Amino acid sequence: MKFVDTAEVHVVAGDGGNGRTSFRHEKFVDRGGPDGGDGGVGGSVVFVASTNQNTLMNFRYHQELIAERGGDGSKTRKHGRNGKDLRVMVPVGTVVYDGDAMVADLSTDGQECVIAQGGRGGFGNAHFVSSVRQAPKFAEPGGVGEARDLRLELKLIADVGLVGLPNAGKSTFLSVVSNARPEIADYPFTTLTPNLGVADVRGTGSMLIADIPGLIEGAAEGKGLGDEFLRHVERTAVLMQLVDITSDDIVADYRTIEKEVAAYSSELAGRAKIVVLTKIDQSLPELVQEAEKKLQKILPKNVQAFAISAQAHKGLQELLYATYDLVQKERVRTAVIAAEQAPDEGLPVLRLADEAGWKVEKQDDRFMVSGPKVDRFAARTDFANDESIARLRDIMRKQGIMHELSRQGAEPGATIVLATGTLEL
Ligand SMILES: Nc1nc2c(ncn2[C@@H]2O[C@H](COP(=O)(O)OP(=O)(O)OP(=O)(O)O)[C@@H](O)[C@H]2O)c(=O)[nH]1
Numbered sequence: 001m002k003f004v005d006t007a008e009v010h011v012v013a014g015d016g017g018n019g020r021t022s023f024r025h026e027k028f029v030d031r032g033g034p035d036g037g038d039g040g041v042g043g044s045v046v047f048v049a050s051t052n053q054n055t056l057m058n059f060r061y062h063q064e065l066i067a068e069r070g071g072d073g074s075k076t077r078k079h080g081r082n083g084k085d086l087r088v089m090v091p092v093g094t095v096v097y098d099g100d101a102m103v104a105d106l107s108t109d110g111q112e113c114v115i116a117q118g119g120r121g122g123f124g125n126a127h128f129v130s131s132v133r134q135a136p137k138f139a140e141p142g143g144v145g146e147a148r149d150l151r152l153e154l155k156l157i158a159d160v161g162l163v164g165l166p167n168a169g170k171s172t173f174l175s176v177v178s179n180a181r182p183e184i185a186d187y188p189f190t191t192l193t194p195n196l197g198v199a200d201v202r203g204t205g206s207m208l209i210a211d212i213p214g215l216i217e218g219a220a221e222g223k224g225l226g227d228e229f230l231r232h233v234e235r236t237a238v239l240m241q242l243v244d245i246t247s248d249d250i251v252a253d254y255r256t257i258e259k260e261v262a263a264y265s266s267e268l269a270g271r272a273k274i275v276v277l278t279k280i281d282q283s284l285p286e287l288v289q290e291a292e293k294k295l296q297k298i299l300p301k302n303v304q305a306f307a308i309s310a311q312a313h314k315g316l317q318e319l320l321y322a323t324y325d326l327v328q329k330e331r332v333r334t335a336v337i338a339a340e341q342a343p344d345e346g347l348p349v350l351r352l353a354d355e356a357g358w359k360v361e362k363q364d365d366r367f368m369v370s371g372p373k374v375d376r377f378a379a380r381t382d383f384a385n386d387e388s389i390a391r392l393r394d395i396m397r398k399q400g401i402m403h404e405l406s407r408q409g410a411e412p413g414a415t416i417v418l419a420t421g422t423l424e425l
C-alpha cells in the first residue's frame, strides 16, 4: 500500500443567502407591509476524523472542497434554505495547517472540526421594520463564507512502528504478519515510502503496524533517506527495533538506530520498545541464543528481546503476543494522559479573525474604517441603497465609530472608506 501523507486543499464555505426586499401584494391593498424573508445560512466545511480512512489519497483528486450556498429569502417572509454543510472524512491523525499555523488536530475517531464557517444569511427587509422605518426598501446581502488554503498532514497513528537498518527484514516481517504486501528485496533502501499493515493477533485483537524506510548512521542529519520518515512512527504506542542476526556486530547495529531515534526526538527515544533479532534461519541455534544474551545485557530492564525468522515463520506468535500486550498497556496509559491533558471542549470552531475591535485612520482627507465586525457589516451593505447605508451608519454609531470620526476631525460630507465601499459622513 502506497502511502500519501500530505495534501493541499482549498476549502470554501457557502455564502449566506441574500435577504429579500419585497412588499405584500393583496387585493385592494395598494401597497402592503414589507415581507422580504431572510437568506439561509451558508454551508460550512466540516472535517470528520474517521478510522475508515487511512490515507489522504482522495485529496489528490478533490483539492477543492466547496460547501453549498444558502438560499435567498423570498416573498411572504419565506426564509431561504440553509446551505448543506460539506462533511469531509479525513483519517484519524490528520493535522490541518493554514500556513505555519496548526488549525486542527483530528486525533480521535468521530472528532469534528468546522474548517470554514458558512456565511450568515442576510436579513430580508421585513426584519428592518421599526417605529421610524415602516417600509424599509432594502435587505442585506448574505455574509461571505470563509475560504482558505490548507495543508493536510497525516502522521500515521500505528500501534507499532518498525525501525532498523536497511535490509534488516522490516518489510518481510510486515508482509508475513499482516495483510500488507510491501516490496521486499535483497538490497538496502527497498522501502521508499511507509507501509501500513494490520496484524491479527490470534484470539485477541489486531494491531496496526507501520514499516518505514531503513535508517542509517547520520540519518538525523539527512543521510540516506533521512529521518523524515520517523515522523510516521512518532505517535505509535510501541517501537519495534529489528536487528539482522547475520550482521558482524549486532550491538553496534542496535546502537546506531537507538542513536538516530534519540537524535530525532527524545520523546521517541523514551517510547516503549521491543527488540527483535531477525533471519535466525541463517544462524545456528546456539549462536542465536548467544546473540540474544548479548543484546539483553545492554538493553534496559523493561525492554524484551526476541528472535525470529519471518521466512521460516519462527518465533512470530510469541513476538506478536508480547507486542500486543505492550500495545494494550501503552494504549491505556496514553489514553489516561490524553484525557487528563485535553478535557472535551466540544466542537472547535475556527475563526479567521478576532471578533472585537475596529480602527479609524485618516489618510489625506479620507477616513479609513476597518475591523472584522465593521468589515462584515460593510460587506452586507448595499452601497447603492440609501437605506442600507443608513443602517450601516446606525451600526457605526452604536459601535462608537462615528464618535471617533468626529474626534479625528471628520466633518459632514467627509469621505469614509470601508472595506467594500465608501459613504459620506
Ligand atoms: N533468510 C532470511 N532472509 C530474510 C528474512 N527476512 C528478510 N530476509 C531477506 O532480507 C532482505 C531484506 O529484507 P526486507 O524485508 O526488504 O528488509 P527491510 O528492512 O525492509 O529493508 P529496507 O526497506 O531497505 O530498509 C530480503 O532479501 C529478504 O528476503 C528471514 O527471516 N530469513
Ligand SMILES: [Mg+2]
Binding pocket: 170, 171, 172, 183, 184, 190, 191, 211, 212, 213, 214
Ligand atoms: Mg523495507
